Amino acid sequence: MKILGIAPDVWISSAALIEDGRVVAGAAEERFNRRKMSSAFPEQAIDYCLKQANCTLDSVDRIAVAWNPGVHITSANRRFVDNMRWRGEYLSSTPAAILSQKGNPEVTGIEQIIHLSEGDTRVVYVNHHMAHAANAFLMSPFSDAAILTADGRGEEETCTFCVGHNNQIDKLQVINLPHSIGLLYSAITEFVGFKPHSDEWKVMALASYGEGQGNKYYPLVRSLINLLPNGSFELDLSYFAYYMFDNKPNMYSSKLIELLGPPRGRDEPIERRHHNIAQAMQLVFEETFTHMLNHLHQETGQTNLTLSGGCVMNSVYNGKVLQATPFENLFITSCPDDSGVSVGAALYVYNCMLGQTPRYIQEHNFWGPGYSAESIEESLRGFKIPFEYHEDISSVAANLLKDGTLVGWFQGRMEFGQRALGSRSILADPRDPRMKDLVNAAVKYRESFRPFAPAILEEKAQDWFDMPDGDKVPYMEKVYPVKADKRDLIPAVVHVDGSGRLQTVSKTIDPLFYDLIQSFGQLTGVPVVLNTSFNLNGEPIVATPADAIRTFYCCGMDALVLGHYLIKK
Numbered sequence: 043m044k045i046l047g048i049a050p051d052v053w054i055s056s057a058a059l060i061e062d063g064r065v066v067a068g069a070a071e072e073r074f075n076r077r078k079m080s081s082a083f084p085e086q087a088i089d090y091c092l093k094q095a096n097c098t099l100d101s102v103d104r105i106a107v108a109w110n111p112g113v114h115i116t117s118a119n120r121r122f123v124d125n126m127r128w129r130g131e132y133l134s135s136t137p138a139a140i141l142s143q144k145g146n147p148e149v150t151g152i153e154q155i156i157h158l159s160e161g162d163t164r165v166v167y168v169n170h171h172m173a174h175a176a177n178a179f180l181m182s183p184f185s186d187a188a189i190l191t192a193d194g195r196g197e198e199e200t201c202t203f204c205v206g207h208n209n210q211i212d213k214l215q216v217i218n219l220p221h222s223i224g225l226l227y228s229a230i231t232e233f234v235g236f237k238p239h240s241d242e243w244k245v246m247a248l249a250s251y252g253e254g255q256g257n258k259y260y261p262l263v264r265s266l267i268n269l270l271p272n273g274s275f276e277l278d279l280s281y282f283a284y285y286m287f288d289n290k291p292n293m294y295s296s297k298l299i300e301l302l303g304p305p306r307g308r309d310e311p312i313e314r315r316h317h318n319i320a321q322a323m324q325l326v327f328e329e330t331f332t333h334m335l336n337h338l339h340q341e342t343g344q345t346n347l348t349l350s351g352g353c354v355m356n357s358v359y360n361g362k363v364l365q366a367t368p369f370e371n372l373f374i375t376s377c378p379d380d381s382g383v384s385v386g387a388a389l390y391v392y393n394c395m396l397g398q399t400p401r402y403i404q405e406h407n408f409w410g411p412g413y414s415a416e417s418i419e420e421s422l423r424g425f426k427i428p429f430e431y432h433e434d435i436s437s438v439a440a441n442l443l444k445d446g447t448l449v450g451w452f453q454g455r456m457e458f459g460q461r462a463l464g465s466r467s468i469l470a471d472p473r474d475p476r477m478k479d480l481v482n483a484a485v486k487y488r489e490s491f492r493p494f495a496p497a498i499l500e501e502k503a504q505d506w507f508d509m510p511d512g513d514k515v516p517y518m519e520k521v522y523p524v525k526a527d528k529r530d531l532i533p534a535v536v537h538v539d540g541s542g543r544l545q546t547v548s549k550t551i552d553p554l555f556y557d558l559i560q561s562f563g564q565l566t567g568v569p570v571v572l573n574t575s576f577n578l579n580g581e582p583i584v585a586t587p588a589d590a591i592r593t594f595y596c597c598g599m600d601a602l603v604l605g606h607y608l609i610k611k
Contacts, residue, residue: 047060048384053079074585114198175191187347203273220279226266235312273341410458412454440564507524520544
């Protein structure tokens with residue numbers, strides 16, 4: 043059975059294809075149309091998935107859409123239903139009118155069958171947060187787990203409390219618009235001068251520069267949210283305007299300016315006040331999430347926890363969850379953000395709606411396009427670029443890193459998710475304290491306060507980071523403190539607060555990247571490399587050899603490894 047999952051018109055659109063419950067292909071549309079955070083309909087991503095699975099749309103059993111328009115229909119809007127501009131709108135207006143007559147019952151999926159000459163195409167619309175919940179639980183190693191999803195919004199929901207058992211997910215409780223921890227974080231993101239729904243991780247990074255718990259802005263930001271006894275919360279909506287998008291220029295109202303002072307303009311300098319506001323927001327976020335998770339644990343009695351939604355991109359809090367709550371085990375996929383709901387929607391239809399087994403357990407996220415040695419060499423020759431071929435490319439790259447070379451690393455199939463994990467990466471020596479500023483200035487062209495990730499051999503992680511015994515961080519999904527005696531050894535990947543958003547690299551999952559880090563460790567005594575995504579600021583991560591070559595020649599990288607081929611400037 044083949045199910046195509048699509049996430050259209052969300053913060054980052056994508057497509058994924060599962061076959062007999064197993065993910066065989068997946069990619070975000072931005073990687074193909076080269077528009078970062080693209081929400082365009084994922085035409086090229088769908089085309090890739092079908093080709094990777096060697097099938098056509100006609101042979102797909104279901105199309106799972108990660109948004110349920112039926113939730114929005116409480117009564118048919120006559121402006122759209124009665125006054126059609128063209129007859130093709132019957133495809134949407136007729137179902138809208140029928141659903142309206144039924145009184146909009148609580149549903150988690152609506153199926154629409156479109157009869158084509160080649161047969162029926164069954165389209166299933168899955169509630170956005172149930173697609174997130176499926177992304178969280180149905181790829182986890184747990185047969186039973188509590189599930190929390192949180193983002194800006196999905197249909198009307200902003201947070202959803204669930205419990206999963208085998209191949210079923212039961213919804214327990216929801217928090218609806220306009221109360222949203224994700225939109226609160228986005229409003230503060232905009233207030234301190236960054237782009238909402240895009241730059242929240244900048245606020246997370248900036249928060250580490252604040253003055254601590256004594257920060258005078260903490261009680262002010264805390265006053266914006268009221269934590270309720272049932273694990274829910276309410277915002278003081280008089281400070282916000284995000285639920286009136288058509289009428290207001292900003293996500294916040296004039297009252298927030300009265301409370302916190304003037305907002306920062308995009309091009310204005312970052313001041314101590316902005317550090318403290320960012321830190322206050324991060325602290326309130328963590329307190330709110332802990333409040334919800336403690337209630338979820340009380341309601342479910344589960345020891346296992348899975349998380350999804352855009353808020354779960356907050357890797358700083360992810361690393362604190364097990365310490366802050368009674369849960370004992372935590373799983374987060376490589377794609378908890380909106381790009382992952384295409385996978386979640388497909389798995390939800392397969393496992394929950396159709397009752398199929400077995401479940402898919404995520405071991406990696408290399409679901410994107412890959413390129414053969416022949417196609418890589420063809421690209422190099424097409425650009426008339428001199429190159430070298432090295433059988434032991436990992437050792438060659440490790441030596442380059444040891445000597446201070448900035449290396450582009452392009453290998454295998456592309457990662458699915460917003461983190462580069464050794465397939466589409468830029469690598470550098472973490473021992474050099476200047477390397478962080480060099481990569482920011484010469485390659486990434488981004489703010490100097492943003493940290494880089496340490497990629498470390500899986501079995502060495504406990505020696506270098508203060509983290510739970512046996513924990514793995516394969517998707518850069520958690521931040522942990524670097525051990526005090528190790529910080530001076532890898533200054534380029536230690537944040538100002540002594541932490542690192544690490545990636546643990548497995549010999550079994552990614553042998554080539556593992557060999558590179560191991561070789562670097564043998565040369566230097568440090569089994570860690572600086573790993574950041576292979577892209578320029580404002581551009582998506584590279585997908586093709588041509589993307590990699592163009593990016594290489596547009597920035598200050600010194601060497602590029604494509605498969606076993608090496609090019610230098």
